[in-house]
Amino acid sequence: xxxxxxxxxxxxxxxxxxxxxxxxxxxxxxxxxxxxxxxxxxxxxxxxxxxxxxxxxxxxxxxxxxxxxxxxxxxxxxxxxxxxxxxxxxxxxxxxxxxxxxxxxxxxxxxxxxxxxxxxxxxxxxxxxxxxxxxxxxxxxxxxxxxxxxxxxxxxxxxxxxxxxxxxxxxxxxxxxxxxxxxxxxxxxxxxxxxxxxxxxxxxxxxxxxxxxxxxxxxxxxxxxxxxxxxxxxxxxxxxxxxxxxxxxxxxxxxxxxxxxxxxxxxxxxxxxxxxxxxxxxxxxxxxxxxxxxxxxxxxxxxxxxxxxxx
Amino acid sequence: xxxxxxxxxxxxxxxxxxxxxxxxxxxxxxxxxxxxxxxxxxxxxxxxxxxxxxxxxxxxxxxxxxxxxxxxxxxxxxxxxxxxxxxxxxxxxxxxxxxxxxxxxxxxxxxxxxxxxxxxxxxxxxxxxxxxxxxxxxxxxxxxxxxxxxxxxxxxxxxxxxxxxxxxxxxxxxxxxxxxxxxxxxxxxxxxxxxxxxxxxxxxxxxxxxxxxxxxxxxxxxxxxxxxxxxxxxxxxxxxxxxxxxxxxxxxxxxxxxxxxxxxxxxxxxxxxxxxxxxxxxxxxxxxxxxxxxxxxxxxxxx
Numbered sequence: 001x002x003x004x005x006x007x008x009x010x011x012x013x014x015x016x017x018x019x020x021x022x023x024x025x026x027x028x029x030x031x032x033x034x035x036x037x038x039x040x041x042x043x044x045x046x047x048x049x050x051x052x053x054x055x056x057x058x059x060x061x062x063x064x065x066x067x068x069x070x071x072x073x074x075x076x077x078x079x080x081x082x083x084x085x086x087x088x089x090x091x092x093x094x095x096x097x098x099x100x101x102x103x104x105x106x107x108x109x110x111x112x113x114x115x116x117x118x119x120x121x122x123x124x125x126x127x128x129x130x131x132x133x134x135x136x137x138x139x140x141x142x143x144x145x146x147x148x149x150x151x152x153x154x155x156x157x158x159x160x161x162x163x164x165x166x167x168x169x170x171x172x173x174x175x176x177x178x179x180x181x182x183x184x185x186x187x188x189x190x191x192x193x194x195x196x197x198x199x200x201x202x203x204x205x206x207x208x209x210x211x212x213x214x215x216x217x218x219x220x221x222x223x224x225x226x227x228x229x230x231x232x233x234x235x236x237x238x239x240x241x242x243x244x245x246x247x248x249x250x251x252x253x254x255x256x257x258x259x260x261x262x263x264x265x266x267x268x269x270x271x272x273x274x275x276x277x278x279x280x281x282x283x284x285x286x287x288x289x290x291x292x293x294x295x296x297x298x299x300x301x302x303x304x305x306x307x308x309x310x311x
Numbered sequence: 312x313x314x315x316x317x318x319x320x321x322x323x324x325x326x327x328x329x330x331x332x333x334x335x336x337x338x339x340x341x342x343x344x345x346x347x348x349x350x351x352x353x354x355x356x357x358x359x360x361x362x363x364x365x366x367x368x369x370x371x372x373x374x375x376x377x378x379x380x381x382x383x384x385x386x387x388x389x390x391x392x393x394x395x396x397x398x399x400x401x402x403x404x405x406x407x408x409x410x411x412x413x414x415x416x417x418x419x420x421x422x423x424x425x426x427x428x429x430x431x432x433x434x435x436x437x438x439x440x441x442x443x444x445x446x447x448x449x450x451x452x453x454x455x456x457x458x459x460x461x462x463x464x465x466x467x468x469x470x471x472x473x474x475x476x477x478x479x480x481x482x483x484x485x486x487x488x489x490x491x492x493x494x495x496x497x498x499x500x501x502x503x504x505x506x507x508x509x510x511x512x513x514x515x516x517x518x519x520x521x522x523x524x525x526x527x528x529x530x531x532x533x534x535x536x537x538x539x540x541x542x543x544x545x546x547x548x549x550x551x552x553x554x555x556x557x558x559x560x561x562x563x564x565x566x567x568x569x570x571x572x573x574x575x576x577x578x579x580x581x582x583x584x585x586x587x588x589x590x591x592x593x594x595x596x597x598x599x600x601x602x603x604x605x606x607x608x609x610x611x612x613x614x
Contacts, residue, residue, distance in 0.1 A: 013448070020449035028465045139597075143590035145541050147548045148564060148582035151571055159572045243454045250456065250545055264457075265549060268464045280453075280461050288452050 006299050014292040021284045022074060026067050029277050079278035084270050089278035093260055099169055100259030103252070104244035106175055107182035108237060115187045116233070119194025120226070123202065134191060141188030150181045150254040167256035178255040182248060186240050193236045197229035204228065235294050242290030245283060315508050322501055340602035347598020350591040357588055361407030370398035372405040372558055381574035391576045394567050397558075399580055406558035406581075411588070413470060413553070414539040417477035422532050424478065425485025426524065430516050432486065433493025443486065450483040459542055463551045473552055477539045488531060489524045496523050526603040533596035537589040544585050560585050 045053075054060055061069075073080070079089035122131035157177060158166035165174050201207065202225050210220045245260075252261035260279055267275040341347055364372075370388075375395035384391040390399040432443040450458070459476040466472035496502065497520070505515050544561025546552035548568075553559035555566050560581040567577030 016445060017448050017452050020445065021452045024449060024453070025461075028461050139593060140590070143537055143541075143586055143593050145544055145548075145561070145564075145582055145585045145589070147545055147561075148578070148585065151564070151568065151578055152582075155571060155575060249460065250549065253549060264460070268460065268551070276461075276464065280457060283454065283457055284452055287454060291452075 003299065007296060010292060010295050010299070014288055018285070018288050019071070021288065022071055022281070023067065025277055025281050025284070026070055028280075029273065030063070074281065079281065080274035082267075082272055082275040082278075084267070084272040084275065089275050092263065092275060093279060093282050096258055096260045096263050099257060100245060100248065100252070100261065102175065103178055103182065103248060103257060103259055104241055106179035107186060107244060107248075108241050110179055110183035111186035111190055111240070112237060114183065115190035116194055118187075119191045120198050120221075122191070123195045123198035124221075126199070135195075138188035138191045141184055141186075144185070146181060146185055147250050147254050149184065150177070150251060153177050153181055154254075169258055174255075174257075178248075178251050178257050181255075182244065182251050186244075190233070190236060190240070194229070194233055197232045198225060201225045201228040231298065235298060238290055238294040238297070242287050242294075245286045245290070315504060319504050319508050322504065326501075337602050341598055344598040344601065346594050347602075350594040350598070353587065353591040354595065357407060357584075357591075358411060360404050361411055364401075364404040364407065368398075368401035368404050370401045372397060372401040373556055381570055381577065383574070383576055390580050391574075393563070393577050394570045394574070399563075399577070402558035402563060403560070403581065403584055406560050406563060409470065409553050409557060409559035410540055410543060410561070410585070413473050413477070413543050413559075414536055417474045417543075418481065418532050418535045418539055420474065420478035421481035421535065422485050422528055425482035426489050426521070426528055428482070429486040429489025430493055430520055430524065433490040434497060434512070434516055434520055440490075444490070447483040447486045450479070451487075453480070455480050455538075456542065456545065459546060460549075460551060463546060468551060468554050470553055473543055473546060476546075477542055480542075481535050481539065484535075485528060485531060488527050492524045492527050493520055496520065530596055530600045530603060533592050533599055537592035537596065540585060540589045540592070544581075 077090055079093070081087065082089050082092055085092060118134050122128075122134045125131055154166040154177065157164045164177055165171075166177070168174055207220060207224050210224050211217075215223075248257075248259065249261035249264060251257070252259045253265050256262065260282070264276060264279045264283075267273075267279065341351075375397050376392075377396050379388075379392050380396040381394060382388060382392045382396075388398050388400065390403065393399055393402065428443050428447070432440040453461075458480045462476040462479060463472050466475060502515065502519055505519055510518075543552055544559065544564070547559045547561030547563075548565040550565055553562050555562055563581040564578050567574070567581075571578045
């Protein structure tokens with residue numbers, strides 16, 4: 001499959017996925033408890049007022065027309081208005097987004113800095129004590145309740161040692177605890193992927209050739225093993241950042257980090273449904289786009305991927 | 312026809328022998344893996360603890376007594392008391408039915424839906440396959456915790472919506488895994504033989520395709536038990552899971568959170584139980600994966 005065809009096909013699939021995700025969000029919105037018109041009108045509104053608001057919002061039209069209008073609005077960047085703040089949802093999201101991006105990038109950077117050397121080491125010396133220890137750590141990372149880990153960190157570093165602030169944002173010190181907590185969670189997967197892809201790359205024929213013709217080990221590792229094994233590692237990194245853009249809900253909430261994750265939880269408790277839907281939609285959008293981008297890069301680097309069909 | 316029939320029966324009895332042999336080998340490998348075995352015992356102990364709570368707990372898990380609130384572990388209260396003076400051991404025992412029960416039901420439910428869809432997609436191919444896999448792709452476009460939060464917010468808090476949320480967020484992965492396995496076996500001789508002797512598609516799917524997907528599914532279920540325990544307790548902690556005063560382990564942490572600095576055991580103890588339970592299921596999953604098929608190593612992933 002040519003590169004252009006591959007890109008077109010994947011872009012079309014991503015578009016279908018996106019419309020489907022929109023439909024899911026739209027349907028979840030429809031089963032939400034409470035009538036949005038009544039919620040906006042307030043408790044003292046008369047039945048007529050509510051009817052008027054319903055007409056204004058287009059809630060009296062058939063469901064499929066409502067869905068089409070909804071999709072149109074979303075593509076125009078109009079995510080509706082927040083009930084709590086009275087401002088367009090997209091403004092609220094964009095105001096919080098820098099914090100989420102900062103946290104995601106910091107966490108991923110820490111995770112990569114720790115996981116890459118650990119993963120390479122345990123791939124090269126799989127039976128050493130340190131390697132066993134490393135795989136135990138990555139197993140722990142997959143089993144730890146992150147909200148609990150975050151609380152323990154706050155207890156040790158804020159309450160007892162008084163080194164770091166426990167919540168909010170403002171200085172670089174505020175960033176340390178949330179980003180390390182998240183990084184520990186990401187590390188497990190990253191270490192495992194690094195380990196297995198380095199092991200796989202090291203067993204390839206071209207590496208055997210390189211060793212046989214007498215290249216020294218450091219050069220073989222850098223030129224022939226690491227380069228090949230980077231592809232899956234970069235993929236995982238991309239996917240992790242993609243999911244962090246919305247998936248850091250728990251960490252952001254525990255540390256009161258003012259990103260879109262904690263905004264989502266706030267909006268749910270405030271029953272600010274337009275805001276909640278907007279955020280969910282935004283996160284899914286980001287996720288699909290990052291996935292698509294990773295696929296493109298993958299297809300660009302490795303021509304074999306293009307022939308591996310997806311559906 | 313006659314020939315195909317005898318051949319079919321021959322193959323069936325061969326498969327049966329092979330199966331008992333494999334099962335014996337499986338138990339043998341599992342017995343040698345001390346971590347997986349220890350995990351299995353821990354899981355059994357935790358389940359037993361939760362079951363015992365139906366007939367006996369040291370104290371009433373809901374009875375509060377502010378005079379003894381926030382006491383650290385002691386002889387009369389081995390795990391201490393919580394922010395309202397309730398016995399934490401009794402609450403952990405009682406809460407197991409929520410944390411473990413919800414995870415077990417939703418993992419099973421997710422597996423049932425996912426396996427059914429995966430077999431339908433893989434065996435039939437064509438349009439059925441495209442439609443099912445598109446739905447799976449759409450569901451996978453939502454980060455796990457996000458979809459669970461959205462569903463719980465939509466349906467309302469409670470045990471049922473938690474089960475619904477977790478099973479809906481997990482079924483797509485089973486569907487994708489099972490479809491992959493089915494595509495590998497659908498051209499095997501025994502499937503062709505079954506078609507030749509005129510077995511219905513339904514019978515082939517249930518009798519011949521389904522059993523061959525089971526090893527992948529069982530391993531994934533063990534990993535997902537670990538994951539959904541984390542998911543259910545995280546939602547409980549956020550105040551979107553099992554509502555208080557029910558002592559779901561995550562809900563307990565959420566309730567004790569404001570007293571964390573003065574009485575850390577209220578938060579630490581339920582967290583340890585969540586961690587150990589999730590860890591045990593992940594280790595068991597690793598053990599099962601190795602025992603069932605070493606080739607699956609790359610295919611299946613935790614969490």
